[in-house]
Amino acid sequence: MAPLRLLLTLSVGLLAAVLGADATYYRHHRFVPHYRYREHSANTENLLPEAAQPATPTYPVIPEVFHPAPESLHPAQEPDQSPEVAPAAMVHALAPLSRGKVFYGVMFDAGSTGTRIHIYKFIQKDPVELPVLDNELYHAVKPGLSAYKDTPEEGGNTVRQLLKLAQKTVPEEEWKQTPVVLKATAGLRLLPEDKANALLDEVREVFAESPFFIPKNSVSIMNGTNEGILAWVTVNFLTGHLYSNTKRTVGILDLGGGSTQITFLPKSQSLTPNNICLRFNMFNHTYQVYTHSYLGNGLYAARLATLGALRADGKIPVFTSSCLPKKFQEDVTFGGITYKVSGIPDGYAGYKLCYHEVMKVIKGIVHQPFEVKGSSVFYAFSYYFDRAVESGLIDGSRGGMVEVRDFKKRAKEVCNQMTKFRAISPFLCMDMTYITCLLKEGFGFKDNTVLQLAKKVNNVETSWALGATFDHFRNLNIH
Secondary structure, three states: OOHHHHHHHOOOOOOEOEEOOEEEOOOOOOOOOOOOOOOOOOOOOOOOOOOOOOOOOOOOOOOOOOOEOOOOOOOOOOOOOOOOOOOOOEOOEOOOOOOOEEEEEEEEEEOOOOEEEEEEEEEEOOOOOOOEEEEEEEEEEOOOHHHHOOOHHHHHHHHHHHHHHHHHHOOHHHHHHOEEEEEEOHHHHOOOHHHHHHHHHHHHHHHHHOOOEOOOOOEEEOOHHHHHHHHHHHHHHHOOHHHOOOOOOOEEEEEOOOEEEEEEOOOOHHHOHHHOOEEEEEOOEEEEEEEEEEEOOOHHHHHHHHHOHHHOOOOOOOEEOOOOOOOOEEEEEEOOEEEEEEOOOOOOOOHHHHHHHHHHHHOOOOOOOHHHHOOOOEEEEEHHHHHHHHOOOOEOOOEEEEEHHHHHHHHHHHHOOHHHHOOOOOOHHHHHHHHHHHHHHHOOOOOOOEEEEOOEEOOEEOOOHHHHHHHHHHOOOOO
16 A cells, blocks of 8 residues: 555554664554634733742753553544543664665755744554554754745745755655645745735746645644644654643743744643643543734744834834944845844943843734743744854753853843954844843743753754644645
């Protein structure tokens, strides 16, 4: 049976993860998705008193990795019921899967600052067992598609070049059975509709030329809600918590160039702003996930908002900020538009002034879910990770756990020594201050809240791409 046909006929929810050097697999079971959205008011916040901080930092324990294999099916839970956990048995590690059937999936992440390709390799050991995620090949090109809003053919060429990499990676005999999908995010969401559609049409033409299998609706713009939930699925899948019978999961913080997302499983739905929860059933578990996406609050969009460039009428020749080195001046391009920015030569610069500037981009816009003040574990990635590495807060090869106060401390050091850090990035002070402000004043994290910064989990990128691949492979029907 063809791998894709086998994949689509399996009545299962998600693929099994590879943890460490061993591959694991799960017994065959059914996944019945169900999503329910609730409207909310963007102007209402849930600001509750902050609990007293302990004298010494208390690091939450990262939940252990479990891999249960449900033996039987249970009906989906009613909205007011807590999900039951099906009987589970610990899954054993497989021997090397050299004799299994190999197949692939290709997902393009067309972000605001770059286009990334994720080439996933899966192995089907046995028709009655779930396939295994074997590995991922990842590559990125800059700038993002939105930079080609006036020259869509050039944007299409960047995708064409990445497709050549896919052809080198996927064996030729698998091309016609390997699905290729592109999902664009905030970069195209911020463009005028006609410009975005022209880019998407160009990508469709490039896909049509390729030898791969092109599913229906393979090129689209993904909304921020799906971006958050699919990133949550990816990280919890890779860490083993998506299937855990302990009901413990990890939250995610994704900071892109044009937008940012927060997603987590609240202990009480009533403690999220306006009870914004997305409900779905997965592997006999009912999840009510709080998720919110903020368009225009990604790192690069926030830079321009801090500078006042996004509100400008075209009459301001140069945009200045106390977050930049005094003698700095440069042309900055975002979304295909170039802006002149600089420090304030005869003014003051530093952390306090910069914090005041970036507050305007966050205050009254970002909600504060009360439960982030608790002990939930959050994985932070994308520009959270990149800026932490550039500022020396963590080791880029390993990632690591940091407290929110660590971002604040390092932001002060960077801002008060801008000359020293200018060689790394003249925007490092602004970026680190924005991250600090977003975490503290925006989401409401406490100083001693611990974040797990990671670029990869088990050698797979921490992004929404794997979750989106599951969406296409397993027909999750996320609307």
